Amino acid sequence: MARRGLAVLLLSQLGAPLTTGFYAKFAVLASVVDAGGGALALIALISAAIAAFFYLRWAMALYSDDGPEADRIVVPRATAVVIGFGVAVTLVFGIWPGPLVTLANTRRSSSRREAYCDRHEYQRRRQPRS
Numbered sequence: 001m002a003r004r005g006l007a008v009l010l011l012s013q014l015g016a017p018l019t020t021g022f023y024a025k026f027a028v029l030a031s032v033v034d035a036g037g038g039a040l041a042l043i044a045l046i047s048a049a050i051a052a053f054f055y056l057r058w059a060m061a062l063y064s065d066d067g068p069e070a071d072r073i074v075v076p077r078a079t080a081v082v083i084g085f086g087v088a089v090t091l092v093f094g095i096w097p098g099p100l101v102t103l104a105n106t107r108r109s110s111s112r113r114e115a116y117c118d119r120h121e122y123q124r125r126r127q128p129r130s
Helices: 002-014 020-034 038-063 077-095 098-126
Strands: none
Touching: 002 020, 002 038, 002 077, 020 038, 020 077
């Protein structure tokens, strides 16, 4: 069970569809291209392809058998629960990213509003009193 979960999490890092990793990479690259950073997006894609080599090596190592006497490590129950929770979150929000996007947009707009208010308060205090 833990082996499958770690494989799913590695595939998410890779950017496999229906995972949060795919949505995150797609959103970042779409923003970069919209901002006119085509060269930067190309560099990001090349580095993601290079990283995929390493992620897939780890995933293959999870499923390789080194002979009949290969030692299996027993994963503690708490660790398996945490891995399972991570896999569930990765898959649920990879398939249905709407709630995370809404939360991020809400936090971003409130942060901008606070920064705007802080900046104007700072400027008001710096102005000489007449």
